[in-house]
Amino acid sequence: MSLSFDPDQISLPVGHFIGDRLRESSGLLPLRRPSDGSFYADCPIASENIVDEAVQTARKALKTSNWGGVRPRERASVLKRWADLIEREAEMLARIEAASSTRPVGQLVAGDIAVAAEQIRFFAEFADKEGSDLVPTDDEHLGMIMTEPYGVVGAITPWNFPLSMAGWKLGPALAAGNAVVLKPSEMTPFSSILLAQLAVKAGVPAGLINVVLGDGLTTGAAITGHPDIAKVSFTGSTGAGAAIMANIARTGIKPMTLELGGKSPQIVFADADLDQAAAAIAGSILANAGQACVAGSRLIAHIVVAEPIVEAIIAHMQVVRAGPTWDAATTYSPIISEKQRSRIHTIVRAARAKGAECLAGGESMEGQGYFYQPTLLAKVDQSSPAIAEEIFGPVLTVQTFVTEEEALALADHPTYGLAAGLFTRDVSRVMRITRALPAGTVWVNRYGRSRDHILPTGGYKRSGIGKDLGREAYHANRRSKSVLIHIQGLT
Numbered sequence: 001m002s003l004s005f006d007p008d009q010i011s012l013p014v015g016h017f018i019g020d021r022l023r024e025s026s027g028l029l030p031l032r033r034p035s036d037g038s039f040y041a042d043c044p045i046a047s048e049n050i051v052d053e054a055v056q057t058a059r060k061a062l063k064t065s066n067w068g069g070v071r072p073r074e075r076a077s078v079l080k081r082w083a084d085l086i087e088r089e090a091e092m093l094a095r096i097e098a099a100s101s102t103r104p105v106g107q108l109v110a111g112d113i114a115v116a117a118e119q120i121r122f123f124a125e126f127a128d129k130e131g132s133d134l135v136p137t138d139d140e141h142l143g144m145i146m147t148e149p150y151g152v153v154g155a156i157t158p159w160n161f162p163l164s165m166a167g168w169k170l171g172p173a174l175a176a177g178n179a180v181v182l183k184p185s186e187m188t189p190f191s192s193i194l195l196a197q198l199a200v201k202a203g204v205p206a207g208l209i210n211v212v213l214g215d216g217l218t219t220g221a222a223i224t225g226h227p228d229i230a231k232v233s234f235t236g237s238t239g240a241g242a243a244i245m246a247n248i249a250r251t252g253i254k255p256m257t258l259e260l261g262g263k264s265p266q267i268v269f270a271d272a273d274l275d276q277a278a279a280a281i282a283g284s285i286l287a288n289a290g291q292a293c294v295a296g297s298r299l300i301a302h303i304v305v306a307e308p309i310v311e312a313i314i315a316h317m318q319v320v321r322a323g324p325t326w327d328a329a330t331t332y333s334p335i336i337s338e339k340q341r342s343r344i345h346t347i348v349r350a351a352r353a354k355g356a357e358c359l360a361g362g363e364s365m366e367g368q369g370y371f372y373q374p375t376l377l378a379k380v381d382q383s384s385p386a387i388a389e390e391i392f393g394p395v396l397t398v399q400t401f402v403t404e405e406e407a408l409a410l411a412d413h414p415t416y417g418l419a420a421g422l423f424t425r426d427v428s429r430v431m432r433i434t435r436a437l438p439a440g441t442v443w444v445n446r447y448g449r450s451r452d453h454i455l456p457t458g459g460y461k462r463s464g465i466g467k468d469l470g471r472e473a474y475h476a477n478r479r480s481k482s483v484l485i486h487i488q489g490l491t
């Protein structure tokens with residue numbers, strides 16, 4: 001059966017999900033579908049009071065369910081049942097998401113949703129395997145490093161992969177014994193509510209996941225500044241990350257994980273398999289139309305292979321299948337909003353005004369929706385706006401080098417250090433360049449995450465603090481207590 005559907009037939013769960021019910025509120029933001037620009041719903045805005053209601057509900061649920069104190073295996077089983085239910089309801093979730101976001105329905109079922117379920121299972125497995133440590137002391141003492149959940153975690157996610165991002169936050173926080181107040185992006189608010197409703201259906205105690213909708217300045221700030229939110233986990237832009245740090249400093253001190261922007265380089269050496277490199281590089285900038293934090297947006301090619309690799313990438317760019325996100329055949333996404341599309345075009349125009357040569361694309365696509373052509377810009381130097389800024393669109397720049405030192409100097413971005421790609425067959429070069437690259441992730445002869453969730457993700461420089469995924473994300477949701485017992489005092 002085809003996954004294609006009519007978006008007007010989809011009913012959305014509008015309201016905040018607190019405890020086990022939808023709560024209405026005022027303060028509405030009008031939402032338009034990226035695929036055709038049509039108005040489809042209003043997003044409510046949770047006030048400080050509503051955020052407080054969600055936080056108090058979470059605290060109460062932690063107490064009554066004793067979620068942090070139950071046998072860890074039980075926590076794991078409930079979370080795995082939730083993952084199973086997500087898989088069973090994948091098509092329903094995909095339709096809600098595809099009706100309102102930039103994610104095509106086919107990619108959602110095979111990718112985002114399948115992976116979110118897998119990751120929740122992955123984190124559930126930590127619950128009864130990672131524990132406290134006995135540490136060496138003298139014979140008169142017993143030393144322990146005990147770990148405990150934080151309590152209520154505040155999670156804030158972006159619009160580019162709404163379901164995956166919610167999974168990244170909810171999985172480790174719940175497995176580690178916390179409750180969560182989650183705020184999805186105001187551009188794509190609804191799918192996270194479905195995820196939370198499925199959790200309750202699977203047996204996660206009501207009140208452990210609360211979803212409040214709204215913008216950053218009202219709802220987001222109320223979460224990060226709330227005195228009973230013990231830890232903040234954020235994914236979004238570097239600017240919003242900085243605003244969150246400032247708000248946390250102003251309202252109290254608490255730990256935070258910040259997964260922020262990127263401007264990731266892809267270095268291609270002359271000995272690389274060019275077909276493999278071109279497919280990986282094109283894939284990375286075309287996926288979600290470049291609206292991915294790890295989009296490999298800067299090609300840095302050895303001068304002798306620059307021409308053939310650019311030609312091969314353009315060939316991939318010419319065969320994208322743009323279309324509505326509710327059409328199962330679509331593989332190329334629209335841009336999230338007219339405002340974001342116009343920002344992309346402004347940067348492309350500014351780069352061209354400073355001497356960039358446009359080898360492909362460079363314009364909005366004709367027709368309905370906010371589509372932008374896959375774009376390739378050459379003759380850009382480090383001062384070009386197309387290099388300096390995270391464009392968050394399908395725009396790839398190409399720069400050339402002769403020596404390894406030149407390649408590294410170009411790759412080293414002054415602001416971002418999220419990820420990097422490296423294409424070469426030379427093993428010693430792989431080790432040299434990998435060590436030298438200032439990035440939280442390096443992919444060699446491939447680009448993009450695999451389903452090896454044990455590999456954490458996070459940035460150097462202003463790309464962030466801390467990690468999502470991997471063991472690190474689980475541990476970031478527990479705090480440690482050092483205990484020293486004088487044995488003589490025991491009976």
Ligand code: NAD
Pocket residue numbers: 156157158159160183184185186214215216217219220221224235236237238239240241243244259260261262292293294390392418457458459463464468
């Ligand atoms: P954004 O920063 O505008 O918004 C992200 C979320 O933060 C939204 O829910 C928004 O409402 C909220 N927010 C904004 N200002 C806030 C504030 N002052 N206080 C509290 N919350 C606030 O980002 P976006 O446009 O939704 O997403 C795109 C950005 O996200 C890009 O920069 C991208 O690189 C980044 N991103 C990073 C990762 C990663 O893992 N590093 C993953 C996905 C996206």
